[in-house]
Amino acid sequence: MDFEKAKKRFLPMSETMFYILLSLKDEERHGxxxxxxxxxxxxxxxxxxAGTVYQSLSKLQGDGLIRAAGEEDRKKRYAITGLGxxxxxxxAARIAELYLNSEExx
Amino acid sequence: MKDKKAVWMSAFTNVVPxxxxxxxxxxxxxxxxxxxxxxxxxIRMVFRRGExxxxxxxxxxxxxxQKDYVSTYQSFGWEFVGRMASSFLWRxxxxxxxxxxxxxxxxxxxxxxxxxxxxxxxxxxxxxxxxVILIVLLARAGSLRFDDRLNLGILLVFMAFLAGGMTYVVxxxxxxxxx
Numbered sequence: 001m002d003f004e005k006a007k008k009r010f011l012p013m014s015e016t017m018f019y020i021l022l023s024l025k026d027e028e029r030h031g032x033x034x035x036x037x038x039x040x041x042x043x044x045x046x047x048x049x050a051g052t053v054y055q056s057l058s059k060l061q062g063d064g065l066i067r068a069a070g071e072e073d074r075k076k077r078y079a080i081t082g083l084g085x086x087x088x089x090x091x092a093a094r095i096a097e098l099y100l101n102s103e104e105x106x
Numbered sequence: 107m108k109d110k111k112a113v114w115m116s117a118f119t120n121v122v123p124x125x126x127x128x129x130x131x132x133x134x135x136x137x138x139x140x141x142x143x144x145x146x147x148x149i150r151m152v153f154r155r156g157e158x159x160x161x162x163x164x165x166x167x168x169x170x171x172q173k174d175y176v177s178t179y180q181s182f183g184w185e186f187v188g189r190m191a192s193s194f195l196w197r198x199x200x201x202x203x204x205x206x207x208x209x210x211x212x213x214x215x216x217x218x219x220x221x222x223x224x225x226x227x228x229x230x231x232x233x234x235x236x237x238v239i240l241i242v243l244l245a246r247a248g249s250l251r252f253d254d255r256l257n258l259g260i261l262l263v264f265m266a267f268l269a270g271g272m273t274y275v276v277x278x279x280x281x282x283x284x285x
Contacts, residue, residue, distance in 0.1 A: 016210040031174070032181035050182035050196075051166055051207035054175060055216055075181060076174040 001063050006087050009063065013091045019046060020056050021080065021088050024066055030075040031057060060084065109155045111138060117148035117190070121275050123165040123221055124285040130163040130197075143188035143195055163187075164196040164207040167221050179207070192224075211284070218283030222276070229276045236265050 001009070010017065023029060023037040031053045039047050057078060060066045065084035069077045080088070120126040133140070138153035164184065168175060169192040176186060184196040184207065198205050208214035243258055250258065 014210060014212055016212070030181070031178040035182065047209065049205070049207040049209040050179045050184055051164065051217060052209045052213040053182075054172075054178045055208075055213045058172060074174070074177045076177075 001083065003083065003086055006063060006065065006083055007090055010065070010087050011091055012094060013087075015046070016048065016052060017056055017060075018088075018091060020048070020053070021060065021065065021084055021091075024078055024080040025085070025088065028069040028077045028079045030072070030077050032075070034078075111153045111155070113151045113153065115149060116151050121225075122279055122282040122285065123167075123218065124282065126165050127163040130195075131161060134159045134161040134163075140187065143190060145190055147188065148190045148193075159199065160201065161197050161199050162205045164198075165221075166194045166196065166207065166217060167192055167224060168194055169220075169224075182207075215284045218279075218285065222280045222283050225276045225279045229272050232272055233269060236269055240265065 013021075019038040019042065020034055023034045023041075029037060031050070034057075035048045035053060057066065061068065061078070064081055065087055066078045067081050069079035071077065116129065117126065120129045130140070133153060135158050137156055137158040139156045139159070140147075140151060140153050143151065171194070175194075179194075179196055180186065184198050187195040187197050189195065196207065208217055240262070243261070247255065247258060
């Protein structure tokens with residue numbers, strides 16, 4: 001999938017998708033590891049469920065935003081791809097704009 | 107008091123995934139446990155008497171589960187109860203908050219849509235089979251005696267009733283896809 005097509009398909013991104021992709025930015029992780037990381041960075045606010053994680057990873061992998069990066073104890077590890085990285089940055093830029101434009105409301 | 111109880115057609119009386127989960131949880135709360143489910147459990151499911159337990163059940167349909175489907179659920183602490191065709195059943199004990207496998211609206215709806223899609227396909231196949239039977243019967247109706255025509259009429263009413271029932275069930279599943 002090319003960047004423009006992926007942008008149309010993934011942006012704006014749900015919070016769940018954003019955090020899953022973000023958790024793979026610097027480190028390869030498996031599903032449970034992603035849940036732990038997301039729980040950690042959101043101060044416990046978001047605790048992803050198994051079905052949500054599995055379905056999201058399948059979708060991200062199917063569209064080439066992440067890839068399988070090996071296995072440990074039958075658990076598949078995932079890594080972000082170049083395309084996934086660009087989409088994450090594009091989403092971060094969109095959120096930054098949202099933040100700027102909503103600041104006057106505070 | 108009996109130690110075992112068989113429930114017939116449970117999947118046909120609790121057609122929506124969320125309803126099915128609740129029903130299994132109520133059985134647990136009343137102390138009826140299921141050890142394992144299999145291909146025929148939607149027709150007949152056997153429960154064993156035990157202590158009342160607080161369990162969360164999750165129904166998930168996966169026609170082509172990937173290699174890490176089962177291990178993902180298991181690593182999140184879900185116990186694999188079994189599968190009926192492509193329907194997987196998971197459970198987890200809990201105390202306070204009822205755990206969820208689908209924690210966002212988007213993925214919960216996807217689960218519901220998958221099931222509604224599968225139910226729709228079954229419905230269309232069922233209708234097609236009925237239509238074939240109907241065509242064959244009507245083509246021969248001209249040469250039938252009165253008694254046989256009456257029987258044919260009864261059969262047609264019965265088939266219409268089945269088709270109507272099936273449509274009602276699929277509509278109900280579709281309406282509840284976000285639950």
